[in-house]
Structure formats: C-alpha cells, structure tokens
Amino acid sequence: MSKPISVTIPHQLGRAEARRRVDEGFGDLSRHLGGAAGALDKRWEGDRLNFSLTSMGQSISGHVAVAEAVVTVEVLLPGFLAMIAGKVRGTLQKEGQLLLTRK
DSSP, rough: OOOEEEEEEEESOOOHHHEEEEHHHHHHHTTTTTTOOOGHHHHOOOOEEEEEEEEEEEEEEEEEOOOOOOOEEEEEEEEEHHHHHHHHHHHHHHHHOOOOOOO
C-alpha cells in the first residue's frame, strides 16, 4: 500500500530564490529518498517541480510546489518504503529547511 507524505517548509526568500535553491539542491533532497544520481527524473511546470525516481526497485513520485513564502513537498512512497514514512518526512523537513535558510 502506498503512503503519501507532505512537508510544508516556510521561507523568507521569495518565490524566485526559493525556486532557484530547490532546483539546485533537489538532487541532495532526492538522495534522502534513496535516489541515485542517474535514476532521478524531474521537470518544472511553472513553479511546480514534478519528480520520479526508483529506490530499492520501487518507484517514488511527487512534486515540490514553490510559493512566495512556503515550499510544499508531496511524496508518494510505495509499499515497502511506506513503512519508513515518518523518518522520510522528518528528513525532508530538516534538509528542506536547511536548503531554504537565508544565507
């Protein structure tokens, strides 16, 4: 059974800078989902980044929606990986916040 998880990360960067950081840092975030560099497929549609990757033989998909003051990450974890949804949610929250912290 698949399990959807959602993480909302507030920021003070504005939409354009948040989108730039998400685009540059998404490879690192996807590794926390178990993605390998060659297995990640991502495409922007406006301010929404749709992605899919394969981890441990399972397909993971989702999107990142970038808004002026918040970024929302939604991920659909398949069967086996759904058992670790809490850990994945916490990791995405932590790493996403680091990515969007003003430097």
